[in-house]
């Protein structure tokens with residue numbers, strides 16, 4: 001009968017990067033929680049399109065966590081599940097929610113950049129390469145939040161309930177697209 005390995009073999013995953021990526025798994029799962037919370041809040045306001053958009057965003061954040069999870073496992077490390085902090089549950093307006101979203105994505109971008117810096121300092125070329133997907137993804141994540149915030153700002157200036165209704169219909173068209181690969 002084949003033996004089962006009980007410990008992580010030495011010399012595979014760099015311990016500093018293993019710890020930092022574990023923090024990132026938690027941060028991505030928090031992102032998923034945050035956007036799921038926004039989805040519920042939008043649903044309660046009657047903006048079903050925004051609710052659907054945020055629900056898909058939450059699914060994509062879980063995919064991000066799983067990409068990090070798979071990378072740690074593939075490198076011989078351990079993904080350790082830690083408590084996920086509770087996100088806010090209400091916002092003052094759609095604009096307030098998307099201000100939270102943009103602020104959060106800017107923070108995630110800085111976390112990804114810090115990971116790249118660490119991977120380069122530790123000469124972990126495989127992880128530097130793996131992280132490039134996230135560097136590009138963050139450009140899109142920030143752009144999405146900024147574009148929607150800009151549209152919401154224009155609508156609030158015009159006091160246009162009809163325009164908000166139209167934007168809600170547009171948000172409803174977002175389709176969930178899983179990442180091309182689930183591993184690094």
Ligand code: FEO
Pocket residue numbers: 028031060061064105108141
């Ligand atoms: Fe996983 Fe929204 O960044």
